[in-house]
Amino acid sequence: xxxxxxxxxxxxxxxxxxxxxxxxxxxxxxxxxxxxxxxxxxxxxxxxxxxxxxxxxxxxxxxxxxxxxxxxxxxxxxxxxxxxxxxxxxxxxxxxxxxxxxxxxxxxxxxxxxxxxxxxxxxxxxxxxxxxxxxxxxxxxxxxxxxxxxxxxxxxxxxxxxxxxxxxxxxxxxxxxxxxxxxxxxxxxxxxxxxxxxxxxxxxxxxxxxxxxxxxxxxxxxxxxxxxxxxxxxxxxxxxxxxxxxxxx
Amino acid sequence: xxxxxxxxxxxxxxxxxxxxxxxxxxxxxxxxxxxxxxxxxxxxxxxxxxxxxxxxxxxxxxxxxxxxxxxxxxxxxxxxxxxxxxxxxxxxxxxxxxxxxxxxxxxxxxxxxxxxxxxxxxxxxxxxxxxxxxxxxxxxxxxxxxxxxxxxxxxxxxxxxxxxxxxxxxxxxxxxxxxxxxxxxxxxxxxxxxxxxxxxxxxxxxxxxxxxxxxxxxxxxxxxxxxxxxxxxxxxxxxxxxxxxxxxxxxxxxxxxxxxxxxxxxxxxxxxxxxxxxxxxxxxxxxxxxxxxxxxxxxxxxxxxxxxxxxxxxxxxxxxxxxxxxxxxxxxxxxxxxxxxxxxxxxxxxxxxxxxxxxxxxxxxxxxxxxxxxxxxxxxxxxxxxxxxxxxxxxxxxxxxxxxxxxxxxxxxxxxxxxxxxxxxxxxxxxxxxxxxx
Numbered sequence: 001x002x003x004x005x006x007x008x009x010x011x012x013x014x015x016x017x018x019x020x021x022x023x024x025x026x027x028x029x030x031x032x033x034x035x036x037x038x039x040x041x042x043x044x045x046x047x048x049x050x051x052x053x054x055x056x057x058x059x060x061x062x063x064x065x066x067x068x069x070x071x072x073x074x075x076x077x078x079x080x081x082x083x084x085x086x087x088x089x090x091x092x093x094x095x096x097x098x099x100x101x102x103x104x105x106x107x108x109x110x111x112x113x114x115x116x117x118x119x120x121x122x123x124x125x126x127x128x129x130x131x132x133x134x135x136x137x138x139x140x141x142x143x144x145x146x147x148x149x150x151x152x153x154x155x156x157x158x159x160x161x162x163x164x165x166x167x168x169x170x171x172x173x174x175x176x177x178x179x180x181x182x183x184x185x186x187x188x189x190x191x192x193x194x195x196x197x198x199x200x201x202x203x204x205x206x207x208x209x210x211x212x213x214x215x216x217x218x219x220x221x222x223x224x225x226x227x228x229x230x231x232x233x234x235x236x237x238x239x240x241x242x243x244x245x246x247x248x249x
Numbered sequence: 250x251x252x253x254x255x256x257x258x259x260x261x262x263x264x265x266x267x268x269x270x271x272x273x274x275x276x277x278x279x280x281x282x283x284x285x286x287x288x289x290x291x292x293x294x295x296x297x298x299x300x301x302x303x304x305x306x307x308x309x310x311x312x313x314x315x316x317x318x319x320x321x322x323x324x325x326x327x328x329x330x331x332x333x334x335x336x337x338x339x340x341x342x343x344x345x346x347x348x349x350x351x352x353x354x355x356x357x358x359x360x361x362x363x364x365x366x367x368x369x370x371x372x373x374x375x376x377x378x379x380x381x382x383x384x385x386x387x388x389x390x391x392x393x394x395x396x397x398x399x400x401x402x403x404x405x406x407x408x409x410x411x412x413x414x415x416x417x418x419x420x421x422x423x424x425x426x427x428x429x430x431x432x433x434x435x436x437x438x439x440x441x442x443x444x445x446x447x448x449x450x451x452x453x454x455x456x457x458x459x460x461x462x463x464x465x466x467x468x469x470x471x472x473x474x475x476x477x478x479x480x481x482x483x484x485x486x487x488x489x490x491x492x493x494x495x496x497x498x499x500x501x502x503x504x505x506x507x508x509x510x511x512x513x514x515x516x517x518x519x520x521x522x523x524x525x526x527x528x529x530x531x532x533x534x535x536x537x538x539x540x541x542x543x544x545x546x547x548x549x550x551x552x553x554x555x556x557x558x559x560x561x562x563x564x565x566x567x568x569x570x571x572x573x574x575x576x577x578x579x580x581x582x583x584x585x586x587x588x589x590x591x592x593x594x595x596x597x598x599x600x601x602x603x604x605x606x607x608x609x610x611x612x613x614x615x616x617x618x619x620x621x622x623x624x625x626x627x628x629x630x631x632x633x634x635x636x637x638x639x640x641x642x643x644x645x646x647x648x649x650x651x652x653x654x655x656x657x658x659x660x661x662x663x664x665x666x667x668x669x670x671x672x673x674x675x676x677x678x679x680x681x682x683x684x685x686x687x
Contacts, residue, residue, distance in 0.1 A: 015274075015275065017274055017313060020316075039275065041276075041277075042275045042276070042277075045276070045316050045318055045330075046316060048316065048317065048318045048319055049316035049317045049318070051320075052317035052319070052320040052327075052341070053317070053341060054341075190274075191251070191272070191273075191274045191313075194251045194253055194272055195251035195252055195253035195254075196251075
């Protein structure tokens with residue numbers, strides 16, 4: 001990422017702290033940053049931050065996972081982006097499972113926010129990367145998608161769906177030279193997890209952003225971050241269902 | 250807003266507080282939280298005592314509101330959110346020829362914290378204090394409404410906010426005037442001062458942009474007050490990338506900073522610089538924030554924590570200063586961290602620490618004898634017409650502090666107007682009864 005090889009990063013869900021940390025890092029490397037999300041005022045502040053840190057340019061666009069009509073302008077903008085086109089999707093929402101249990105209709109929005117919304121956007125973006133034969137898509141899922149657990153199985157199911165979609169997209173885009181990275185963060189110190197009981201081994205958003213960028217450079221396929229979550233989840237996945245169904249991990 | 254229960258301490262780790270902490274990531278969340286439940290703000294908690302604490306109450310953690318909102322490469326004016334750190338600004342802008350006009354001894358201080366304590370740096374004798382380079386502040390009061398204040402507009406409120414320990418409201422963002430620099434490396438000249446008299450001569454005679462003195466607070470007799478004067482100028486050049494910061498993983502045992510260890514360390518540290526002095530090139534962070542590469546260095550003082558005593562005394566009180574250093578040396582309680590500096594008259598607010606004179610800062614492990622010694626040093630400071638620094642304090646009494654800060658009545662009047670209900674009161678303000686004008 002430098003002036004000789006310009007890059008553009010479209011960052012979806014740009015108001016999240018992980019997205020902010022990631023935007024800062026690509027900005028400092030001189031990329032063009034397009035921040036997309038719902039809170040325009042907040043993203044304008046992050047855009048100013050990116051410019052001050054050395055972004056070639058930083059702009060803000062409306063994007064709402066629940067309103068697919070907001071995707072088209074973003075795709076059109078992406079098509080005019082200078083240099084290698086990349087996208088990182090940080091969209092996500094995690095209402096408490098108990099809330100969803102009380103109001104089952106919430107399931108639809110959880111699936112839209114964490115899976116179908118971002119997936120539809122990427123579905124529309126994919127041809128652009130295929131055409132250019134380059135670029136990376138970063139899809140941020142969650143370790144919660146690796147197994148359905150009593151604590152957050154609707155959120156987990158949506159993230160699992162997204163991970164499967166990313167896997168297929170990787171299979172497709174790899175043929176043209178583009179790449180897809182699936183990111184599965186463990187507990188991250190964000191507004192989403194602030195004050196929730198039972199968090200352990202919590203990582204900073206900066207650490208996650210660092211890991212993602214490294215994985216992008218190395219063209220990794222699936223990134224557990226911090227790395228030990230790969231082993232934690234391997235154990236959790238290995239527990240036989242008859243036992244697992246009685247646990248509340 | 251989610252509230253999280255935390256046990257927090259100041260940097261000295263002596264005083265602690267059970268707090269309910271919110272950490273907004275967006276400005277509207279901050280404003281809404283303050284509108285509903287006004288509470289004092291905290292940053293990275295680099296004040297040593299209880300300035301960032303609110304035991305049994307609520308606190309707003311500002312560290313996620315840390316963005317740069319605008320930068321003008323022509324004028325060097327920068328606008329940042331309150332949680333942005335001084336080290337981050339130095340890292341980003343020094344290579345482009347700009348530095349914050351005033352930088353404290355740690356890069357982990359937030360901009361809002363620098364304003365609320367009106368911090369000083371190694372260039373105080375030229376540039377004054379941090380608050381003197383603040384062009385405006387966006388302050389959110391207990392009504393949740395942001396309001397822009399500046400040195401001209403709403404001057405009294407501005408001067409009560411600069412150095413005002415967060416009592417007038419929460420500093421959401423601020424506009425700062427940076428100063429030009431040649432680049433992100435430092436030319437550093439180190440010189441030995443063999444004793445106190447020579448040290449003062451060197452300090453008084455220094456015309457360098459940045460000056461700081463390390464003092465061997467264990468040396469006695471002929472060598473009393475010996476130390477090393479460091480003078481720095483910014484320069485341009487290429488330096489290898491810094492090594493990764495290390496972390497002190499556990500509390501050190503109590504003998505880690507015992508008398509013989511400190512004596513030995515200080516002797517070696519002094520002898521490191523050749524008798525004729527030397528000039529070397531350092532990375533900018535290495536010069537300004539020497540301890541930042543050792544994360545959690547406060548753990549070196551063990552579980553009981555430590556106190557830092559920092560005072561400033563007028564130039565005419567050099568004799569008192571000598572007496573203080575003698576008292577400290579004879580006590581054998583000091584740690585290797587001891588700093589002596591010249592200060593100019595510059596101060597930005599009513600409760601600002603600086604005055605023209607000499608400032609002495611010494612760390613002491615938290616022991617009963619050390620607390621007695623600090624009380625004695627405070628008394629000597631008061632008699633000499635000096636001040637102690639509230640950002641470092643965890644032991645003083647209100648009567649003594651108020652007598653040292655002549656503008657305290659004006660400050661408390663302004664604070665009473667800005668926050669009559671006392672929502673922004675912190676442990677330090679309670680302990681020293683600072684809201685009370687008398």
